[in-house]
Amino acid sequence: MAQEADFKCLRCGTITKLPYSPDAELQERACPKCKSNSMRRIKEQKEARAAK
Amino acid sequence: MAYSEVDNVSGYIGNFKVTIRKKARYVDEKQCNACGECAKVCPVAIPDEYQMGFSSRKAIYIQLPQAVPSSYVIDMKTCLGNNPIACAKCLEVCEKKCIDFDMHDEFVTVDVGAIIVAVGNDVYDPTELDEYGYRSYENVITSMEFERLICASGPTEGHFVRPSDRTTPKSIGFVQCVGSRSQKRGNPYCSNICCMNTIKDTVLLKDHYPGIDLKVFYMDIRAFGKGFEDLYMRSKAEGVQYIRGLPGDVEEDPKTGNLIVTVENTTTGKIEKHEVDMLVLSVGLLPRKDSEVVRQLLTLSKTSDGFFMESHPKLKPVDAPTRGVFLAGCAESPKDVKDSVTQASAAASRANIVLAAGKIKVEAITAHIDPDLCKYCGLCVKVCPYKAITQTDRKTKVPAKVIEAACAGCGTCGAECAFGAITMRHFQDNQIYAQIDAILEENSQNKVVVFACNWCSYAGADFAGVSRLQYPATNRLIRTMCSGRVNEDFVLYAFRKGAPIVLVSGCHFADCHYINANRQTVLRVERLWDQLEKKGIRPERLQLEWISAAEGQKFALVMREVEEMRKKVTAKEVEFTKQALAPKKKEEPKEKKEAAKTQ
Ligand code: SF4
Ligand code: SF4
Ligand SMILES: [Zn+2]
Numbered sequence: 001m002a003q004e005a006d007f008k009c010l011r012c013g014t015i016t017k018l019p020y021s022p023d024a025e026l027q028e029r030a031c032p033k034c035k036s037n038s039m040r041r042i043k044e045q046k047e048a049r050a051a052k
Numbered sequence: 053m054a055y056s057e058v059d060n061v062s063g064y065i066g067n068f069k070v071t072i073r074k075k076a077r078y079v080d081e082k083q084c085n086a087c088g089e090c091a092k093v094c095p096v097a098i099p100d101e102y103q104m105g106f107s108s109r110k111a112i113y114i115q116l117p118q119a120v121p122s123s124y125v126i127d128m129k130t131c132l133g134n135n136p137i138a139c140a141k142c143l144e145v146c147e148k149k150c151i152d153f154d155m156h157d158e159f160v161t162v163d164v165g166a167i168i169v170a171v172g173n174d175v176y177d178p179t180e181l182d183e184y185g186y187r188s189y190e191n192v193i194t195s196m197e198f199e200r201l202i203c204a205s206g207p208t209e210g211h212f213v214r215p216s217d218r219t220t221p222k223s224i225g226f227v228q229c230v231g232s233r234s235q236k237r238g239n240p241y242c243s244n245i246c247c248m249n250t251i252k253d254t255v256l257l258k259d260h261y262p263g264i265d266l267k268v269f270y271m272d273i274r275a276f277g278k279g280f281e282d283l284y285m286r287s288k289a290e291g292v293q294y295i296r297g298l299p300g301d302v303e304e305d306p307k308t309g310n311l312i313v314t315v316e317n318t319t320t321g322k323i324e325k326h327e328v329d330m331l332v333l334s335v336g337l338l339p340r341k342d343s344e345v346v347r348q349l350l351t352l353s354k355t356s357d358g359f360f361m362e363s364h365p366k367l368k369p370v371d372a373p374t375r376g377v378f379l380a381g382c383a384e385s386p387k388d389v390k391d392s393v394t395q396a397s398a399a400a401s402r403a404n405i406v407l408a409a410g411k412i413k414v415e416a417i418t419a420h421i422d423p424d425l426c427k428y429c430g431l432c433v434k435v436c437p438y439k440a441i442t443q444t445d446r447k448t449k450v451p452a453k454v455i456e457a458a459c460a461g462c463g464t465c466g467a468e469c470a471f472g473a474i475t476m477r478h479f480q481d482n483q484i485y486a487q488i489d490a491i492l493e494e495n496s497q498n499k500v501v502v503f504a505c506n507w508c509s510y511a512g513a514d515f516a517g518v519s520r521l522q523y524p525a526t527n528r529l530i531r532t533m534c535s536g537r538v539n540e541d542f543v544l545y546a547f548r549k550g551a552p553i554v555l556v557s558g559c560h561f562a563d564c565h566y567i568n569a570n571r572q573t574v575l576r577v578e579r580l581w582d583q584l585e586k587k588g589i590r591p592e593r594l595q596l597e598w599i600s601a602a603e604g605q606k607f608a609l610v611m612r613e614v615e616e617m618r619k620k621v622t623a624k625e626v627e628f629t630k631q632a633l634a635p636k637k638k639e640e641p642k643e644k645k646e647a648a649k650t651q
Binding site: 027 | 561574575581595610617
C-alpha cells in the first residue's frame with residue numbers, strides 16, 4: 001500500500017491525505033479543492049519537536 | 053556488441069566513457085558455425101521465450117533464427133550445472149570445440165562522443181483483466197502470441213492453429229485497447245500501434261484463410277498514418293466486422309473450447325453475445341522494466357507514462373535533456389516500425405552533427421565556481437541534475453569545478469551553494485537582488501514578488517499576455533532559467549525588503565527542462581516554510597505553483613489568487629517580518645557578500 005501523509009493547502013486551507021514516503025521519489029502535489037501546489041506536509045508533533 | 057549490457061557511463065557530450073559488460077556466452081562465437089549438434093543432445097527443455105512459450109528450447113540455444121552473430125549461447129540459469137562432469141553433453145559433441153564452461157563476463161570500455169538510447173519496450177500482461185479470461189482459457193491469446201503463431205519461423209511454421217486442439221480456427225475475435233486508454237487498470241495512454249497491428253492481422257488472416265470469420269471489438273479505430281485508412285478500408289471490404297464496444301465478459305464453452313464474448317454494442321446500445329473459436333487481446337506497450345538503470349546511468353528523465361522524456365516535444369524530439377544523448381524508438385513513446393525508423397534516423401543524424409563538428413557551442417549561461425570561495429562541501433555536486441560538477445574532496449581540498457560542456461545552466465547549484473562560490477553567467481545573484489530591490493523600492497506593501505522559470509511559468513505569463521488575459525499589475529515577475537535557481541536567500545531577502553507575498557513558480561514535474569531540478573525547488577520551499585513558521589511568519593505568504601507554458605489561463609488565475617492573498621497581509625505583519633528576518637548584527641547579509649564579490 002502506498003504510504004500517505006496529511007498535507008495542508010497554503011492557498012485555501014484544505015487538509016488532505018496525499019501519497020508520501022520519505023524514501024519515495026518526490027511527487028507533484030496539488031490541492032484537491034483549489035488545485036494549488038502549495039501543499040505543506042503536516043508533520044507529526046514528535047517529528048516537529050525533534051527537528052527543533 | 054551482442055549479448056552485452058551497459059555497465060557504467062561517465063563523462064559528457066563528446067567525451068563519454070562507456071563500460072560494457074560482455075556477458076559470457078560459454079560458446080566461442082567466432083568458432084561456432086551453428087550446426088546445432090549441441091542442442092540436439094542437451095537434455096534440458098524449457099519454454100522458448102521468443103516463441104512466447106508455444107515451443108521449447110534447450111539450455112544451449114540460439115535466441116532467434118536471425119540472431120547476429122549466428123552462434124549458440126548457454127543459458128547458465130537452466131544448464132545442468134557448468135560442472136562438466138554433471139552433464140557436458142554439448143561439450144562432447146561439439147566438433148569445433150567451441151564450448152568453454154570457464155568463460156567469464158568481460159568488461160570493455162569505449163570512448164564515445166554521443167549515445168543513442170534504443171531500449172525498446174515491454175508489453176502489457178493482461179492477466180489482471182480477468183473478464184477476458186487470459187490464462188484461464190487456452191484459446192485467449194495476446195497479440196504478441198498471435199505474431200508467433202502466424203509467423204513462418206514460428207512454432208507452427210505459420211499454420212495458424214488454436215492452442216487447445218491445434219485446429220485452424222474458423223472465427224477469431226480481437227479485443228482492442230487491452231491495457232491502454234484506461235484510468236483504472238493498465239495505462240491511461242494510447243499504445244499507438246494496436247489498432248493497425250490488428251488491422252494488419254485481419255488482412256493477413258483473410259489472405260491465408262479467406263473463409264475465416266473475424267470480429268474486432270474496439271472503442272475507437274485510430275488509423276491515422278499514411279496508408280493506414282486504406283488498410284482499414286481493405287480489412288472492412290474483406291468482410292472483417294468491426295463492433296464498437298469492449299467485451300464485459302468472456303466465457304469458455306468447456307466442450308468445444310470456444311469463447312462466448314458478451315459485449316455492449318455502443319452503436320446500437322444492445323448487449324450482444326458472439327461465439328468465436330479464439331480471442332486475441334491486443335495488448336498495449338509499456339516502458340521497459342529495466343529502463344530505470346539506463347535512466348540513472350545517463351541522467352535522463354521520464355514522463356508520467358514512464359517513457360523517456362525528450363528535450364523538447366516539438367523542437368528537439370529526439371534529443372534527451374542530457375546533451376549528447378539521443379532517443380530512438382519506443383524508448384521515448386510507443387511507436388510503430390515506420391516511426392521508430394524515422395526517429396532512429398533522426399537520432400543518428402543528430403548524433404552525427406556532434407561527431408562531425410568535433411566541438412560544441414555552449415550557451416553562455418553556465419555556472420562558474422570560484423575555487424577560492426569553495427568550501428568543498430559537495431552540495432552542488434549532489435544537486436546538479438547533469439552530473440556536470442566534478443567531485444570535491446574536503447581532505448585534499450579539491451574544489452568543485454563545472455564541466456561547461458555538460459552544464460545546462462539551470463542554476464540549481466548556484467542556489468544550493470551556501471558560500472557564494474557559484475556564479476551563474478546570466479541571472480547573477482546580484483542582478484536578482486537588484487530586481488527585488490527595484491520591485492519593492494516603492495509601495496512594497498502592494499507588490500507580489502513572483503519568481504518565474506523561463507520555460508514554463510514565464511512562458512505561461514507570455515501566453516496569458518498574447519491571449520489578452522488580465523492579471524493584477526501588482527504581480528512583479530523575476531525570470532530565472534529554472535525554479536531550481538531560486539536561492540532560499542532570494543525569498544528571505546524579498547520578505548526582508550517588505551514583500552507581502554512571494555510566489556515561486558516553475559514547470560510541472562514531468563516537464564522540468566533540467567531533468568528534475570524543480571525537485572530541489574520543492575525541498576527549498578519546504579525548508580523556507582519551516583523557517584518562516586519558526587520565526588512566527590505565516591508560511592502561506594510563500595506560495596509555490598507549477599504552471600506550464602500553455603497554461604496562460606492558470607497563470608492569470610494564480611496571479612489573481614495571490615493578489616487576493618496579498619490584500620490580507622497587514623502592514624504590521626510585514627513590519628514584523630522585516631524585524632524577524634533581519635540579519636543578526638554580526639552577520640553580514642548574503643546579498644552584501646554577493647555584491648562585494650561581483651564588484
Ligand atoms: S556548494 Fe559551493 S562550497 Fe559546496 S562544493 Fe559546491 S561550490 Fe563548493
Ligand atoms: S547550472 Fe545546473 S547544470 Fe550547470 S552545473 Fe549548476 S546545477 Fe549543473
Ligand atoms: Zn487548496
